Amino acid sequence: MxxxxxxxxxxxxxxxxxxxxxxxxxxxxxxxxxxxxxxxxxxxxxxxxxxxxxxxxxxxxxxxxxxxLIERDFPDAAFITTEGFRDTIEIGRQHRKALYDPYQTKPKPLIRRRHRFALDERMAVDGKVRRPLDVEAANKIAATIAERGIKAVGIGFINAYVNSEHEQQMRDILLEHVPDAHVVISAETRPIFREHPRFVTTAIRACLMPVMTxxxxxxxxxxxxxxxxxxxxxxxxxxxxxxxxxxxxxxxxxxxxxxxxxxxxxxxxxxxxxxGNIIHTDVGGTSFDASIVENGGGLITRNYELEWEVPVSVPMLDIHSVGAGGGSIGWVDDGGSLRVGPRSAGSEPGPACYGRGGLEPTITDANLVLGRLDPTLSNKFSLDVEAAEAAIDKLAEKIGLTRLQAAEGMIKISCETMAQAVKGVVVERARDPRDFVLASFGGAGPMHACFVAQAMNIPKVIIPGQAGVASAFGATAMNVRHDVEAFHYADLGTVSVDALNEIYEQLEVEARERLARDSVPADKIEIGRTAQMRYVGQTYEVDVSIRSGKIGQDHLSEIAEAFHAAHRQEYGVSSDDFPIAFVALGVVATGALTEAPIFNFASSAKAEGSEARSRKVYFEGEWVDAILKNAAEILTGETIRGPALIEYHDSIAVLPPRCDGEVDPHGNLLVSISN
Missing domain, CATH: 3.30.420.40 (ATPase, nucleotide binding domain)
Known part of the structure; x- marks a missing residue:
């Protein structure tokens, strides 16, 4: 199978x-x-x-x-919240993306204001009812939603993370009026404090449920x-x-x-x-993704933003994405500067060289014009060189450059955009890029990896044998996983260990139920514990691993030391002068699947009839002879000196001058980067 x-x-x-x-x-x-x-x-x-x-x-x-979500391509949804909080998901936290830009605008709200409703109710921060739910008003709102034909509704009441009674009551009323609606409540979507990310995440679930179903x-x-x-x-x-x-x-x-x-x-x-420490990058047709794998595992964040001030408050891999890919379009802005992306030609119509009706110059067209792409893609696809040249010429004429200057300029700008994404994920996590190697994935990734590494002073690049289908490969190596969390604020010095044990037990029960729904056998389940913690007075938390089993009073000092270490890792400092607090508790439940085997993509013998080839490629303002090799012709331990082009089944690796590569025993090309 x-x-x-x-x-x-x-x-x-x-x-x-x-x-x-x-x-x-x-x-x-x-x-x-x-x-x-x-x-x-x-x-x-x-x-x-x-x-x-x-x-x-x-x-x-x-x-x-x-x-x-990005295209706002989903049926109208509604949102019901506490009186006074109707516009929270639109106002956000009043942060500015660019401090001195007077023309910046907020993203379009996920849910239109006319479909956002406020209701008189109030739950106190300790979970006690301050004002009961206005049932008459709730029924009127539900009737209005039914009249408008809305079938997806999010409910987010203030302080519902400590007591969800009113949210559940409102859901029951809604379902009486619209029995087939997708109704989600914030206490089940994200039972954590801070109303803006909780409300936005609830709205996202409501908007997406009809689409994904x-x-x-x-x-x-x-x-x-x-x-x-x-x-x-x-x-x-x-x-x-x-x-x-x-x-x-x-x-x-x-x-x-x-x-x-x-x-x-x-x-x-x-x-x-x-x-063990790898910067993962993936260049597809429309986007560039960058993230960190440290000690063999990806880093997790809870501060992900879909767009500026549109937070998704769930545990996610810390991935930074920008609009830079093979289909990214080159253009000239109002100031006369050459720009690339974020708009992409995608697959329809695609780059001009695809011959599918695209007329605008893309990164793929630029690479073809510079000789870095074979017009036949090794007899797999026919690229239209003349169409690519015509598209680049139109751009070059607008900016007063030659065809080759415009094409190389597009590549440099795009690679700098990619490098900034790498910088975003590495520097923000207080890591030094020189301590990592860069792994390049995606059909267009190996073409640009060395240039990105040069821009970030990363000493080595890994180009895997299956770089062109890396995300699909990675999918087969993943386990079933669920993260379950609950709010619990308590000072470490006065926390009740009985409360900690009770909450962790409840979370583990819920996690096992989710895994059972995914048909994971009980003997394949692994449970790990985490806590979001901070120094008292801070407004941000760090994730801390917590021991399994029953927590005793004598384990609190161990937890404190683990928090100090995690804080030093993320921010470079820790302190014994400030008290420590728990903010939320969580479990990571994994259903282990059969581990992917270690594949060997390296060649064991030279292909018959293989011989040294070369092609003229444009680098740094001049045409040079670049070695041209099929990956199947390269043996383990063989060294390839740049400039060179290595053709894989689904991608092409570009080695600039002064960059040398060697194939390891598994078929990965390890490139030493020289600036």
Missing amino acids: WRVGIDVGGTFTDLFAWNEQDNNYKTAKVLTTKDDRSRGVLQSIEAAGIGFGDISLLMHGTTTATNA IYFDRLSTSLSEKGFTGTLLILKSNGGVMGAENAKDRPEELIESGPAGGVAYASYLARTTGF
């Missing part, structure tokens, strides 16, 4: 699959079907030549949730009609997977579903190469 990983990107849908009996593997790459992304999933399986009935596990990373139902039906009888698992933003039914109920956990597979592949590389 086959374990299949599929990643649906903005331009391509990628597949990597391995046979659980003999560890044979297959790959496929097809254009993403934007009108119905589930069709691309089926097409990729068919392109790989795998029978649907031969699939045991289908691990699916999807950008459907993210795209729906339709998508997963359509995909499941289509797979069944093709003979699929295995298990469909969906990639989550926290680095794990969950069943489709759980995914329909918790769509806010899918925001980074696609990039999460890349982080999993970086963790796989850490396990197989010995490089």
